[in-house]
Amino acid sequence: MSPSSTERAGLAIGRDSVGCARISAGKIRSMGEERLPLPLFRGAPTAQAAAGLAGALRALAADLARRYVPLHVSLPDAAVRWATFELDELPATRAARLELTRFRFEREGGAGEAACACQPLGRADGKPLLFGMAMDAGWRRCIAGALADAGLRAWSLNPNACRQFNRYHERLTQSSGALVSLAADAWSLWLWDERGRPRYVRARWRLAGEDHAALAQEVERSILAYVQTGRSVARVFVAGTETAAMGDALDERLREPCTRLDAEPPAMAAALEP
Amino acid sequence: MKISADFLDARPRLARPLAGALWSLALAGALGAAWLAAEVIEMRDARPQLEVRLARLEAQAAGAPRAELPPPVELAALRERVHALNKLSGLRGWSTTQLLDWLGPRLPENVHLVSLQHRAREGEALLVAESPSAEALTAFLLRLEREARFDEVLLSKQGTANAPGASAVQFEIRVRWKS
Numbered sequence: 001m002s003p004s005s006t007e008r009a010g011l012a013i014g015r016d017s018v019g020c021a022r023i024s025a026g027k028i029r030s031m032g033e034e035r036l037p038l039p040l041f042r043g044a045p046t047a048q049a050a051a052g053l054a055g056a057l058r059a060l061a062a063d064l065a066r067r068y069v070p071l072h073v074s075l076p077d078a079a080v081r082w083a084t085f086e087l088d089e090l091p092a093t094r095a096a097r098l099e100l101t102r103f104r105f106e107r108e109g110g111a112g113e114a115a116c117a118c119q120p121l122g123r124a125d126g127k128p129l130l131f132g133m134a135m136d137a138g139w140r141r142c143i144a145g146a147l148a149d150a151g152l153r154a155w156s157l158n159p160n161a162c163r164q165f166n167r168y169h170e171r172l173t174q175s176s177g178a179l180v181s182l183a184a185d186a187w188s189l190w191l192w193d194e195r196g197r198p199r200y201v202r203a204r205w206r207l208a209g210e211d212h213a214a215l216a217q218e219v220e221r222s223i224l225a226y227v228q229t230g231r232s233v234a235r236v237f238v239a240g241t242e243t244a245a246m247g248d249a250l251d252e253r254l255r256e257p258c259t260r261l262d263a264e265p266p267a268m269a270a271a272l273e274p
Numbered sequence: 275m276k277i278s279a280d281f282l283d284a285r286p287r288l289a290r291p292l293a294g295a296l297w298s299l300a301l302a303g304a305l306g307a308a309w310l311a312a313e314v315i316e317m318r319d320a321r322p323q324l325e326v327r328l329a330r331l332e333a334q335a336a337g338a339p340r341a342e343l344p345p346p347v348e349l350a351a352l353r354e355r356v357h358a359l360n361k362l363s364g365l366r367g368w369s370t371t372q373l374l375d376w377l378g379p380r381l382p383e384n385v386h387l388v389s390l391q392h393r394a395r396e397g398e399a400l401l402v403a404e405s406p407s408a409e410a411l412t413a414f415l416l417r418l419e420r421e422a423r424f425d426e427v428l429l430s431k432q433g434t435a436n437a438p439g440a441s442a443v444q445f446e447i448r449v450r451w452k453s
Contacts (some may be wrong), residue, residue: 075281117279133279140281157281166276173275197275 009064010270011057011152012201013143015039015185015205016123018053018058019267029268033059041079044112045142051141057150065151071162073147073154074270077181077188080113080159081105081134082201088119090128101132113137121197131198134158139210149200154252160201160266161188164239167273169196169262175234180219180242180250180258189219191233200226212242212249220253241265319335366422367397367451375403382410382418386446388435398450406443411445418449426450 003203007029012019016039050207085104091097101118114134121129147154163183172179173196179249181188188203202222206215212238213253223233236258238247243263250258264272285386368376370392381387384405391400405411418427431446 020426115281119277119279121275131277131279135281141450154282158277158279162279169276183414195275198277 004006004081007060008070008072008271008274010072010074010272011061011154012183012266012270013040013053014076014183014266015041016186018056018060018090019265021265021267021271022064023268023271026269027092030255032060033267040048040142041076041136042138045136045138045271050142050146050149054149057146057152061150061152070155070274071152071269072156072158072274073143074158074160074163074266075135075143076159076183076186076205077203078186079139079158080203082198082203083108083132084121084197084199084201085130085132086124086127087128087130090130100176101130101134105132110226115140122195124195124197125191126222128195129197130198133162145182151201152241159188159203160186160240161190161201161267163269163273164261165190165192165198167222167269168237172196172237174231177221177235177237179237179239180215180246182215182238182242182246184241187215189222191223191231199231212245213252215246216249218251219250235259237261239264240269321447367394369394373399380414382414385414398448399453400430401447401449402444403447404444406442408443411443415445415447418447424449425452429431 006025008023010021010023012021017033017035019031019033034056035050036056038049039048040049041055061156065097070214076175083104086099086101091100097118097120098116101116102114105114105116115137116132116134118130121131123129125154131260143157144154149157160183161179165179168179168251173192177192178195179190179192181190184206186203186205188201190198192198200222204218210272227233235248235256236254237260238250238258239261239262243260247258247260287317297327370390373392374390377387381403382405384407388402388404389400389415390402391424403411403414405414415427415429418424421427426449428448428450429445430448431444433446435442435444
Protein backbone atom coordinates (compact mmCIF):
# COMPACT_ATOMS: atom_id res chain seq x y z
CA MET A 1 0.00 0.00 0.00
CA SER A 2 1.28 3.43 -0.80
CA PRO A 3 -0.48 6.49 0.52
CA SER A 4 -1.48 9.17 -1.94
CA SER A 5 -2.96 12.36 -0.60
CA THR A 6 -3.95 13.88 -3.94
CA GLU A 7 -5.00 10.88 -5.98
CA ARG A 8 -8.66 9.90 -6.25
CA ALA A 9 -10.58 7.49 -8.41
CA GLY A 10 -14.16 7.04 -9.48
CA LEU A 11 -15.79 3.88 -10.73
CA ALA A 12 -19.14 3.89 -12.48
CA ILE A 13 -20.74 0.49 -12.56
CA GLY A 14 -23.31 0.57 -15.34
CA ARG A 15 -25.68 -2.00 -16.71
CA ASP A 16 -23.46 -2.95 -19.64
CA SER A 17 -20.08 -1.44 -18.85
CA VAL A 18 -17.82 -0.18 -16.11
CA GLY A 19 -16.04 3.15 -16.31
CA CYS A 20 -13.05 4.29 -14.32
CA ALA A 21 -11.58 7.77 -13.90
CA ARG A 22 -8.53 8.81 -11.95
CA ILE A 23 -7.69 12.31 -10.93
CA SER A 24 -4.50 13.49 -9.35
CA ALA A 25 -3.86 16.97 -7.96
CA GLY A 26 -7.18 18.08 -9.44
CA LYS A 27 -6.30 16.94 -12.98
CA ILE A 28 -7.67 14.03 -14.96
CA ARG A 29 -4.99 11.36 -15.12
CA SER A 30 -6.82 8.65 -17.00
CA MET A 31 -10.25 7.46 -18.01
CA GLY A 32 -11.27 4.07 -19.27
CA GLU A 33 -14.24 1.86 -19.91
CA GLU A 34 -14.68 -1.90 -20.02
CA ARG A 35 -17.71 -3.70 -21.36
CA LEU A 36 -19.26 -6.38 -19.21
CA PRO A 37 -19.71 -9.90 -20.59
CA LEU A 38 -23.17 -10.09 -18.99
CA PRO A 39 -25.49 -7.18 -18.22
CA LEU A 40 -26.04 -6.31 -14.58
CA PHE A 41 -29.24 -5.39 -12.71
CA ARG A 42 -31.42 -7.71 -14.75
CA GLY A 43 -33.20 -10.30 -12.68
CA ALA A 44 -31.33 -11.87 -9.81
CA PRO A 45 -27.54 -11.62 -9.64
CA THR A 46 -25.62 -14.66 -10.83
CA ALA A 47 -22.11 -15.93 -10.16
CA GLN A 48 -21.27 -15.36 -13.84
CA ALA A 49 -22.36 -11.73 -13.63
CA ALA A 50 -20.26 -11.24 -10.50
CA ALA A 51 -17.24 -12.91 -12.14
CA GLY A 52 -17.69 -10.74 -15.24
CA LEU A 53 -17.84 -7.59 -13.12
CA ALA A 54 -14.78 -8.62 -11.10
CA GLY A 55 -12.89 -9.32 -14.34
CA ALA A 56 -13.81 -5.92 -15.77
CA LEU A 57 -12.77 -4.22 -12.53
CA ARG A 58 -9.43 -6.02 -12.61
CA ALA A 59 -8.84 -5.00 -16.20
CA LEU A 60 -9.74 -1.38 -15.51
CA ALA A 61 -8.37 -0.71 -12.06
CA ALA A 62 -5.64 -3.26 -11.32
CA ASP A 63 -3.32 -0.44 -10.27
CA LEU A 64 -5.80 0.65 -7.59
CA ALA A 65 -5.96 -2.78 -5.97
CA ARG A 66 -4.88 -2.82 -2.34
CA ARG A 67 -3.79 0.78 -2.45
CA TYR A 68 -4.74 3.62 -0.17
CA VAL A 69 -6.54 5.66 -2.81
CA PRO A 70 -10.02 7.08 -2.19
CA LEU A 71 -12.29 5.14 -4.53
CA HIS A 72 -15.88 6.25 -5.02
CA VAL A 73 -18.27 3.93 -6.79
CA SER A 74 -21.36 5.08 -8.65
CA LEU A 75 -24.39 3.02 -9.49
CA PRO A 76 -26.86 3.62 -12.32
CA ASP A 77 -29.78 5.70 -11.08
CA ALA A 78 -32.31 3.24 -12.42
CA ALA A 79 -30.93 0.48 -10.15
CA VAL A 80 -32.08 2.49 -7.15
CA ARG A 81 -35.52 3.34 -5.83
CA TRP A 82 -35.97 6.68 -4.14
CA ALA A 83 -38.48 8.37 -1.90
CA THR A 84 -38.78 11.25 0.51
CA PHE A 85 -41.06 10.15 3.32
CA GLU A 86 -43.13 12.63 5.29
CA LEU A 87 -43.33 11.11 8.75
CA ASP A 88 -45.27 11.88 11.88
CA GLU A 89 -42.21 11.21 13.98
CA LEU A 90 -38.57 10.59 13.05
CA PRO A 91 -37.07 7.51 14.71
CA ALA A 92 -34.27 8.48 17.07
CA THR A 93 -31.59 6.02 16.04
CA ARG A 94 -29.99 5.39 12.66
CA ALA A 95 -30.84 1.69 12.85
CA ALA A 96 -34.51 2.47 13.48
CA ARG A 97 -34.58 4.96 10.60
CA LEU A 98 -33.06 2.36 8.28
CA GLU A 99 -35.58 -0.21 9.43
CA LEU A 100 -38.43 2.21 8.77
CA THR A 101 -37.02 3.02 5.31
CA ARG A 102 -36.81 -0.69 4.51
CA PHE A 103 -40.37 -1.23 5.72
CA ARG A 104 -41.72 1.66 3.63
CA PHE A 105 -39.93 0.52 0.47
CA GLU A 106 -41.06 -3.06 0.96
CA ARG A 107 -44.63 -1.88 1.56
CA GLU A 108 -44.53 0.20 -1.60
CA GLY A 109 -43.56 -2.83 -3.63
CA GLY A 110 -40.38 -4.31 -4.99
CA ALA A 111 -39.28 -7.87 -5.11
CA GLY A 112 -36.63 -9.32 -2.89
CA GLU A 113 -34.62 -8.05 0.02
CA ALA A 114 -33.70 -4.36 -0.13
CA ALA A 115 -30.46 -2.67 0.88
CA CYS A 116 -31.36 0.77 2.11
CA ALA A 117 -29.79 4.09 2.97
CA CYS A 118 -31.49 7.11 4.45
CA GLN A 119 -30.93 10.65 5.63
CA PRO A 120 -33.14 13.01 7.63
CA LEU A 121 -33.86 16.25 5.74
CA GLY A 122 -35.34 18.39 8.50
CA ARG A 123 -39.01 19.33 8.76
CA ALA A 124 -41.55 20.54 6.24
CA ASP A 125 -45.04 21.68 7.27
CA GLY A 126 -44.33 20.40 10.76
CA LYS A 127 -43.48 16.90 9.58
CA PRO A 128 -40.01 15.37 9.58
CA LEU A 129 -38.70 14.35 6.16
CA LEU A 130 -36.66 11.22 5.61
CA PHE A 131 -34.89 10.74 2.30
CA GLY A 132 -34.53 7.06 1.47
CA MET A 133 -32.84 4.99 -1.21
CA ALA A 134 -33.20 1.28 -1.80
CA MET A 135 -31.54 -1.18 -4.12
CA ASP A 136 -31.69 -4.91 -4.50
CA ALA A 137 -29.63 -6.40 -1.66
CA GLY A 138 -28.47 -9.25 -3.91
CA TRP A 139 -26.97 -6.84 -6.42
CA ARG A 140 -25.41 -4.83 -3.65
CA ARG A 141 -23.72 -7.99 -2.34
CA CYS A 142 -22.69 -8.92 -5.88
CA ILE A 143 -20.99 -5.51 -6.36
CA ALA A 144 -19.31 -5.67 -2.94
CA GLY A 145 -18.04 -9.19 -3.71
CA ALA A 146 -16.73 -8.22 -7.15
CA LEU A 147 -14.93 -5.18 -5.69
CA ALA A 148 -13.38 -7.39 -3.01
CA ASP A 149 -12.35 -10.00 -5.63
CA ALA A 150 -10.62 -7.26 -7.61
CA GLY A 151 -8.84 -6.06 -4.45
CA LEU A 152 -10.74 -2.76 -4.40
CA ARG A 153 -12.28 -1.09 -1.40
CA ALA A 154 -15.00 1.46 -2.03
CA TRP A 155 -15.10 4.59 0.10
CA SER A 156 -18.63 5.34 -1.00
CA LEU A 157 -21.33 3.59 -3.01
CA ASN A 158 -23.95 5.97 -4.37
CA PRO A 159 -26.16 6.45 -7.38
CA ASN A 160 -24.82 8.75 -10.07
CA ALA A 161 -27.57 11.35 -9.60
CA CYS A 162 -26.63 11.81 -5.93
CA ARG A 163 -23.11 12.79 -6.92
CA GLN A 164 -24.35 15.16 -9.64
CA PHE A 165 -26.72 16.79 -7.17
CA ASN A 166 -24.00 17.13 -4.52
CA ARG A 167 -21.42 18.37 -7.00
CA TYR A 168 -23.52 21.32 -8.15
CA HIS A 169 -25.37 21.67 -4.87
CA GLU A 170 -24.66 25.36 -4.19
CA ARG A 171 -25.65 26.35 -7.69
CA LEU A 172 -28.71 24.12 -7.87
CA THR A 173 -30.30 24.91 -4.55
CA GLN A 174 -30.56 28.68 -4.86
CA SER A 175 -34.25 27.98 -5.42
CA SER A 176 -36.49 25.03 -6.14
CA GLY A 177 -35.59 23.13 -9.28
CA ALA A 178 -35.10 19.99 -11.26
CA LEU A 179 -31.98 18.13 -12.37
CA VAL A 180 -32.04 15.79 -15.34
CA SER A 181 -29.06 13.49 -15.10
CA LEU A 182 -28.15 11.35 -18.06
CA ALA A 183 -25.88 8.34 -18.38
CA ALA A 184 -25.48 5.86 -21.19
CA ASP A 185 -27.80 3.32 -19.58
CA ALA A 186 -30.10 5.30 -17.30
CA TRP A 187 -31.53 8.72 -16.64
CA SER A 188 -33.03 10.36 -13.62
CA LEU A 189 -34.98 13.43 -12.67
CA TRP A 190 -34.44 15.06 -9.27
CA LEU A 191 -36.87 17.65 -7.97
CA TRP A 192 -36.13 19.66 -4.86
CA ASP A 193 -37.94 22.31 -2.87
CA GLU A 194 -36.98 25.90 -2.04
CA ARG A 195 -34.71 24.70 0.75
CA GLY A 196 -32.82 22.34 -1.52
CA ARG A 197 -34.33 19.14 -0.16
CA PRO A 198 -35.01 16.38 -2.68
CA ARG A 199 -38.76 15.77 -2.68
CA TYR A 200 -39.22 13.54 -5.69
CA VAL A 201 -36.80 11.43 -7.73
CA ARG A 202 -37.63 9.42 -10.79
CA ALA A 203 -35.10 7.15 -12.49
CA ARG A 204 -35.41 4.82 -15.44
CA TRP A 205 -33.29 2.62 -17.64
CA ARG A 206 -32.87 4.02 -21.11
CA LEU A 207 -34.76 2.14 -23.76
CA ALA A 208 -33.41 1.19 -27.16
CA GLY A 209 -34.46 3.74 -29.73
CA GLU A 210 -35.63 6.25 -27.13
CA ASP A 211 -34.35 9.65 -28.34
CA HIS A 212 -33.79 12.84 -26.38
CA ALA A 213 -37.15 14.24 -27.45
CA ALA A 214 -38.91 11.25 -25.89
CA LEU A 215 -36.90 11.66 -22.70
CA ALA A 216 -37.68 15.39 -22.64
CA GLN A 217 -41.38 14.62 -22.97
CA GLU A 218 -41.15 12.16 -20.06
CA VAL A 219 -39.32 14.76 -17.97
CA GLU A 220 -41.92 17.42 -18.81
CA ARG A 221 -44.78 15.12 -17.76
CA SER A 222 -43.10 14.32 -14.47
CA ILE A 223 -42.41 17.99 -13.72
CA LEU A 224 -46.00 18.93 -14.52
CA ALA A 225 -47.31 16.17 -12.26
CA TYR A 226 -45.04 17.41 -9.47
CA VAL A 227 -46.05 21.04 -9.90
CA GLN A 228 -49.73 20.10 -9.79
CA THR A 229 -49.23 18.92 -6.20
CA GLY A 230 -48.69 22.59 -5.24
CA ARG A 231 -44.91 22.61 -5.41
CA SER A 232 -42.71 24.70 -7.63
CA VAL A 233 -39.81 24.12 -10.02
CA ALA A 234 -38.02 27.41 -10.59
CA ARG A 235 -35.19 26.15 -12.79
CA VAL A 236 -34.25 23.04 -14.74
CA PHE A 237 -30.67 21.75 -15.03
CA VAL A 238 -29.15 19.04 -17.19
CA ALA A 239 -26.01 17.12 -16.23
CA GLY A 240 -24.12 14.04 -17.34
CA THR A 241 -23.40 12.70 -20.76
CA GLU A 242 -25.25 14.14 -23.80
CA THR A 243 -25.92 17.36 -21.92
CA ALA A 244 -26.07 19.51 -25.03
CA ALA A 245 -28.50 17.32 -26.96
CA MET A 246 -30.70 16.73 -23.95
CA GLY A 247 -30.67 20.44 -23.14
CA ASP A 248 -31.85 21.26 -26.65
CA ALA A 249 -34.66 18.72 -26.40
CA LEU A 250 -35.76 20.12 -23.06
CA ASP A 251 -35.63 23.71 -24.30
CA GLU A 252 -38.16 22.83 -26.96
CA ARG A 253 -40.64 21.67 -24.35
CA LEU A 254 -40.05 24.01 -21.41
CA ARG A 255 -41.07 27.63 -21.05
CA GLU A 256 -37.59 28.70 -20.00
CA PRO A 257 -34.30 27.34 -21.29
CA CYS A 258 -32.65 24.83 -19.04
CA THR A 259 -29.16 25.27 -17.60
CA ARG A 260 -26.50 22.96 -18.96
CA LEU A 261 -23.96 21.67 -16.49
CA ASP A 262 -20.68 19.94 -17.36
CA ALA A 263 -21.09 16.86 -19.52
CA GLU A 264 -19.10 14.47 -17.36
CA PRO A 265 -19.45 10.72 -17.48
CA PRO A 266 -20.53 9.09 -14.19
CA ALA A 267 -17.03 7.77 -13.41
CA MET A 268 -15.61 11.28 -13.54
CA ALA A 269 -18.47 12.61 -11.42
CA ALA A 270 -17.70 9.88 -8.86
CA ALA A 271 -14.02 10.82 -8.78
CA LEU A 272 -14.81 14.51 -8.46
CA GLU A 273 -17.62 14.35 -5.92
CA PRO A 274 -17.13 11.75 -3.18
CA MET B 275 -29.02 19.82 1.62
CA LYS B 276 -26.27 17.57 0.27
CA ILE B 277 -27.04 13.88 0.22
CA SER B 278 -24.72 11.85 2.43
CA ALA B 279 -26.75 8.64 2.53
CA ASP B 280 -24.62 5.76 1.29
CA PHE B 281 -25.15 2.12 0.45
CA LEU B 282 -21.89 1.07 2.10
CA ASP B 283 -22.23 -0.72 5.40
CA ALA B 284 -21.88 1.63 8.33
CA ARG B 285 -18.42 1.93 9.79
CA PRO B 286 -17.98 0.16 13.12
CA ARG B 287 -19.05 2.42 15.97
CA LEU B 288 -15.61 2.43 17.57
CA ALA B 289 -13.70 3.10 14.34
CA ARG B 290 -13.51 6.87 14.84
CA PRO B 291 -12.47 6.85 18.54
CA LEU B 292 -10.01 4.05 17.81
CA ALA B 293 -8.46 6.02 14.98
CA GLY B 294 -8.23 9.04 17.30
CA ALA B 295 -6.60 6.98 20.03
CA LEU B 296 -4.09 5.49 17.59
CA TRP B 297 -3.20 8.92 16.25
CA SER B 298 -2.74 10.19 19.81
CA LEU B 299 -0.57 7.19 20.61
CA ALA B 300 1.51 7.76 17.49
CA LEU B 301 1.92 11.43 18.41
CA ALA B 302 2.94 10.52 21.96
CA GLY B 303 5.42 7.97 20.56
CA ALA B 304 6.90 10.56 18.19
CA LEU B 305 7.26 13.08 21.04
CA GLY B 306 8.85 10.40 23.23
CA ALA B 307 11.29 9.48 20.47
CA ALA B 308 12.23 13.14 20.00
CA TRP B 309 12.80 13.54 23.73
CA LEU B 310 14.95 10.40 23.86
CA ALA B 311 16.97 11.61 20.88
CA ALA B 312 17.59 14.94 22.63
CA GLU B 313 18.66 13.07 25.77
CA VAL B 314 21.06 10.89 23.76
CA ILE B 315 22.67 13.95 22.19
CA GLU B 316 23.01 15.59 25.60
CA MET B 317 24.55 12.46 27.13
CA ARG B 318 26.92 12.12 24.20
CA ASP B 319 28.13 15.67 24.80
CA ALA B 320 28.67 15.00 28.51
CA ARG B 321 30.43 11.65 27.99
CA PRO B 322 34.08 12.84 27.49
CA GLN B 323 33.89 14.92 30.66
CA LEU B 324 32.40 12.02 32.62
CA GLU B 325 35.05 9.65 31.30
CA VAL B 326 37.81 12.00 32.45
CA ARG B 327 36.18 12.23 35.89
CA LEU B 328 35.85 8.47 36.13
CA ALA B 329 39.49 7.98 35.20
CA ARG B 330 40.55 10.49 37.88
CA LEU B 331 38.45 8.76 40.53
CA GLU B 332 39.80 5.36 39.52
CA ALA B 333 43.32 6.72 39.82
CA GLN B 334 42.52 8.14 43.27
CA ALA B 335 41.01 4.85 44.37
CA ALA B 336 44.03 2.93 43.12
CA GLY B 337 46.40 5.30 44.96
CA ALA B 338 44.49 5.30 48.28
CA PRO B 339 46.05 3.31 51.18
CA ARG B 340 44.20 0.11 51.89
CA ALA B 341 43.29 -0.70 55.50
CA GLU B 342 42.78 -4.38 56.07
CA LEU B 343 39.58 -5.35 57.84
CA PRO B 344 39.81 -7.47 61.03
CA PRO B 345 39.14 -11.18 60.59
CA PRO B 346 35.44 -12.28 60.44
CA VAL B 347 35.52 -13.86 63.94
CA GLU B 348 36.67 -10.60 65.47
CA LEU B 349 34.01 -8.66 63.53
CA ALA B 350 31.29 -10.98 64.80
CA ALA B 351 32.44 -10.54 68.42
CA LEU B 352 32.46 -6.76 67.97
CA ARG B 353 28.90 -6.86 66.55
CA GLU B 354 27.70 -8.84 69.58
CA ARG B 355 29.23 -6.37 72.02
CA VAL B 356 27.61 -3.42 70.26
CA HIS B 357 24.28 -5.23 70.33
CA ALA B 358 24.58 -5.89 74.08
CA LEU B 359 25.43 -2.25 74.77
CA ASN B 360 22.50 -1.08 72.70
CA LYS B 361 20.24 -3.40 74.68
CA LEU B 362 21.47 -2.06 77.98
CA SER B 363 20.94 1.54 77.02
CA GLY B 364 17.65 0.81 75.27
CA LEU B 365 14.54 2.72 76.28
CA ARG B 366 11.30 1.16 77.36
CA GLY B 367 8.03 2.68 76.33
CA TRP B 368 7.90 6.12 74.82
CA SER B 369 10.45 8.89 74.59
CA THR B 370 9.84 12.09 76.54
CA THR B 371 8.89 14.02 73.39
CA GLN B 372 6.51 11.29 72.39
CA LEU B 373 4.87 11.35 75.84
CA LEU B 374 4.52 15.14 75.79
CA ASP B 375 3.03 15.04 72.29
CA TRP B 376 0.55 12.47 73.47
CA LEU B 377 -0.37 14.37 76.65
CA GLY B 378 -0.91 17.73 74.91
CA PRO B 379 -4.35 17.15 73.38
CA ARG B 380 -5.52 15.06 76.36
CA LEU B 381 -5.04 17.66 79.07
CA PRO B 382 -8.38 19.32 79.97
CA GLU B 383 -8.39 23.10 79.58
CA ASN B 384 -8.08 23.93 83.27
CA VAL B 385 -5.48 21.26 84.07
CA HIS B 386 -1.80 22.17 83.93
CA LEU B 387 1.15 19.88 83.93
CA VAL B 388 3.37 21.01 86.80
CA SER B 389 6.17 18.47 86.45
CA LEU B 390 7.14 15.40 84.48
CA GLN B 391 9.76 12.86 85.46
CA HIS B 392 10.33 10.42 82.66
CA ARG B 393 12.21 7.28 83.67
CA ALA B 394 12.75 5.73 80.30
CA ARG B 395 14.75 2.71 81.46
CA GLU B 396 12.12 1.78 84.02
CA GLY B 397 9.37 2.41 81.47
CA GLU B 398 7.46 4.76 83.69
CA ALA B 399 6.76 8.46 84.20
CA LEU B 400 5.67 10.55 87.16
CA LEU B 401 3.32 13.39 86.31
CA VAL B 402 2.19 16.17 88.59
CA ALA B 403 -0.94 17.90 87.33
CA GLU B 404 -2.68 20.83 88.91
CA SER B 405 -6.15 22.27 88.50
CA PRO B 406 -8.64 24.42 90.45
CA SER B 407 -11.12 21.62 89.82
CA ALA B 408 -10.73 18.14 91.25
CA GLU B 409 -13.27 16.90 88.66
CA ALA B 410 -11.03 18.05 85.82
CA LEU B 411 -8.08 16.19 87.32
CA THR B 412 -10.24 13.10 87.75
CA ALA B 413 -11.28 13.32 84.09
CA PHE B 414 -7.60 13.56 83.12
CA LEU B 415 -6.81 10.53 85.23
CA LEU B 416 -9.60 8.58 83.53
CA ARG B 417 -8.23 9.48 80.12
CA LEU B 418 -4.84 8.13 81.12
CA GLU B 419 -6.43 4.93 82.38
CA ARG B 420 -8.21 4.39 79.09
CA GLU B 421 -4.94 4.35 77.11
CA ALA B 422 -4.31 0.74 76.17
CA ARG B 423 -0.55 1.10 75.96
CA PHE B 424 -0.26 1.90 79.67
CA ASP B 425 0.09 -1.04 81.95
CA GLU B 426 -0.62 0.90 85.10
CA VAL B 427 -1.93 4.37 85.94
CA LEU B 428 -1.74 5.13 89.65
CA LEU B 429 -2.78 8.23 91.61
CA SER B 430 0.17 8.20 94.02
CA LYS B 431 -0.52 11.45 95.82
CA GLN B 432 -3.28 14.06 96.03
CA GLY B 433 -2.81 17.47 97.65
CA THR B 434 -3.31 21.17 97.39
CA ALA B 435 -0.96 23.71 95.93
CA ASN B 436 0.22 26.50 98.17
CA ALA B 437 -0.03 29.41 95.82
CA PRO B 438 -0.84 32.68 97.55
CA GLY B 439 -4.46 33.79 97.04
CA ALA B 440 -5.46 30.64 95.13
CA SER B 441 -6.41 27.13 95.97
CA ALA B 442 -5.57 24.37 93.51
CA VAL B 443 -5.63 20.62 93.69
CA GLN B 444 -2.58 18.62 92.64
CA PHE B 445 -2.53 15.02 91.50
CA GLU B 446 0.69 13.06 91.36
CA ILE B 447 0.14 10.26 88.85
CA ARG B 448 2.47 7.39 88.06
CA VAL B 449 2.19 5.84 84.61
CA ARG B 450 3.86 2.58 83.59
CA TRP B 451 4.09 1.31 79.98
CA LYS B 452 3.34 -2.17 78.95
CA SER B 453 6.58 -4.03 78.38
